[in-house]
Amino acid sequence: MLKKLIDKLVTNQEVATTSKRNLEEIKQGPIPEHVAIIMDGNGRWAKQRGLPRTAGHQAGVDSLKKIVECAAKIGIGYITAYTFSTENWKRPQSEVDFLMKLFQQVFEKELDRFNQQGVKVKIIGYKDRLPDSVKQVAEQVMKKTENNQKIIINIALDYGGRAEIIEVIKNIASRVKDEQLKIEEIDEAEIAAQLYTADQPDPELLIRPGGEERLSNFLLWQIAYAELYFTQTYWPDFTAETFLQAIADFQNRERRFGGLKEGRC
Numbered sequence: 001m002l003k004k005l006i007d008k009l010v011t012n013q014e015v016a017t018t019s020k021r022n023l024e025e026i027k028q029g030p031i032p033e034h035v036a037i038i039m040d041g042n043g044r045w046a047k048q049r050g051l052p053r054t055a056g057h058q059a060g061v062d063s064l065k066k067i068v069e070c071a072a073k074i075g076i077g078y079i080t081a082y083t084f085s086t087e088n089w090k091r092p093q094s095e096v097d098f099l100m101k102l103f104q105q106v107f108e109k110e111l112d113r114f115n116q117q118g119v120k121v122k123i124i125g126y127k128d129r130l131p132d133s134v135k136q137v138a139e140q141v142m143k144k145t146e147n148n149q150k151i152i153i154n155i156a157l158d159y160g161g162r163a164e165i166i167e168v169i170k171n172i173a174s175r176v177k178d179e180q181l182k183i184e185e186i187d188e189a190e191i192a193a194q195l196y197t198a199d200q201p202d203p204e205l206l207i208r209p210g211g212e213e214r215l216s217n218f219l220l221w222q223i224a225y226a227e228l229y230f231t232q233t234y235w236p237d238f239t240a241e242t243f244l245q246a247i248a249d250f251q252n253r254e255r256r257f258g259g260l261k262e263g264r265c
Contacts, residue, residue: 026074026244029251032204034078035071036219036226039064041210041234048234054098059236061106068119070240072151074247078200079153082218086126086160100131103157107137111144118150124196125159154197161220168194197222205250207243209235227253 039060046056064081071079084099107121114121123138130138138157171194175181181190192198203219206226213230215223229246231238 022241022244023073026247026251029248031075032227032247032250033076033201034080034203034205035076036080036082036203036206036223037064037067038082038206038208038210038216038218039235040208040212040216042236044210045234045236053095054102056234056236057099057102061102063236063238065110065113066240067238067243068151068153069117070243072117072119074244077151078203079151080124080156080197080203080219081153082156082159082216084125084157084159085217086158086163087217089129089158100134104131104134104137107134107141111141114141114145115148118148119145120148120150120152121145122152122154123157124154125157126163127158129158152200154200156218159196159218161215161217164196165221191221195221202226204255205229205246207231207246209233209238209242225255227255 042056042060043053044056045059046053049055068079083103088099089096113119121141123142127135127138138155168191172181172186172190176183176186197219202222202224203226206215206219206223207229208214209231211230211232211234227250229249231242231246233242
């Protein structure tokens with residue numbers, strides 16, 4: 001009953017109904033190779049409709065599936081989705097338990113879809129703190145999708161930007177101590193090679209729905225030069241059309257990376 005109600009409430013804007021004209025127009029401009037998303041607003045979306053917060057999280061999963069499909073259609077190679085932070089363990093135990101079960105169910109039920117659509121799944125974060133059942137299915141879905149090449153989705157699960165950087169520092173310090181690395185050899189490339197997103201391009205666009213305008217400890221190193229896109233739309237209402245609007249906004253930005261465009265002073 002609850003699932004049927006959610007289905008009615010979620011905006012039914014599938015990729016298939018997005019006009020071909022809009023897709024083709026977007027494809028003519030620069031496409032970010034990597035997009036990061038903070039999936040915010042699930043709880044407020046549910047409260048607004050008199051539903052439990054868990055209903056918002058379930059609806060948020062449906063939104064992510066639509067956005068990944070849309071991203072693949074326009075040629076985006078990587079999506080990093082912030083699904084559960086290192087701070088989210090502080091939430092009520094009932095909500096944490098629901099989310100852990102939800103992750104497990106999604107990984108199990110969507111495996112065939114991932115393979116059909118060429119989606120490679122990578123889980124980034126502290127896997128050792130997850131319940132064994134979630135760890136097992138997470139490892140399984142990564143293994144069974146590792147050869148897919150259409151699009152890579154990084155699921156940031158028990159992830160924190162500061163925690164990631166601390167882990168990198170420890171790894172580098174250990175290598176220096178063991179005389180495997182000299183201090184003068186430490187540079188941006190060395191640090192990037194130790195990140196969860198090693199061998200991937202840094203995100204060029206960060207999208208945060210839900211009305212908040214902060215980074216919330218997400219990809220602190222990787223988004224140094226990312227374009228930031230904030231919107232009031234709650235994540236469960238975030239459609240393929242909304243996603244294309246964010247990409248269109250990105251295409252209208254002037255990216256200088258600290259320099260100047262020719263002819264400007």
